[in-house]
Amino acid sequence: GVTQATPGGTATGAAPGTYEPGIEDYKVLKNTCPPTGTIAGTSYAKCGSNWWSYDTPATITSKMAWAKQQSLGGAFFWDFTGDTANGELVTAINSGLG
Template sequence: MSYDFHGTWDPQTNHHSALFDSPSDPSTGDQKFYNSNDAIEAFLTRGVPAAKLNIGIGFYGRGWTNLPNVNNGLYQSGSAAPGTYEAGNEDYKVLKDRPGTIYTDANARATWKYDGNTFWSYDTPAMVTEKMGYVKAQNLGGAFFWEFSGDDAQGTLVNTISNGLK
């Protein structure tokens, strides 16, 4: 699984599903390795064939609120943002239309939306496309996702996965 690396169980905002690590990430210990590339590399170095590994895409995001307007909300302390099903969790189909600015971490290759108070870390279609490029470059088996109901009515994310793996 290559999502749910960080969520509101952490006291600070962070990337839900970063592709790579970031030197700016304040995480310590094993959490420094909570990203897709490090997870894939851990399997590859232990002899798992690349063709048997898949990248996961969460069709939802992890969110915090009551944040200071610092660093566009990244690595800031807050509380779980309200969500449809549970606090700190919201579907892509809802997040894509929420107000805020989308940012991309140039090192971690992760996206988030921040409105000055609330931070949501989730995969945008552009980031899903980038992750499918990673799948192909690493000769991985493919991709999977959780789950259909989080996508929008047009199937934006599932179509992005499909197109990216062609």
């Protein structure tokens, strides 16, 4: 329910997701709704009347660089199921912190 492609618009509700409204895996979004921009370190895209924001390997790499610059001890994520079969996101975490 969005009409604006850039962040800051309004919506009539959450986009339909695999698990529940507003929740979708990176492995799905990267192909069905590839990012068209980045704001505040997170990718976003408008596809049809749906708007998504999500991390990509590039945004994760920049976040890991920031974590290292701040001398933080590491990073975490909830689970592997939303990543691609070859682990694009977890690889970006590992490479970025390495």
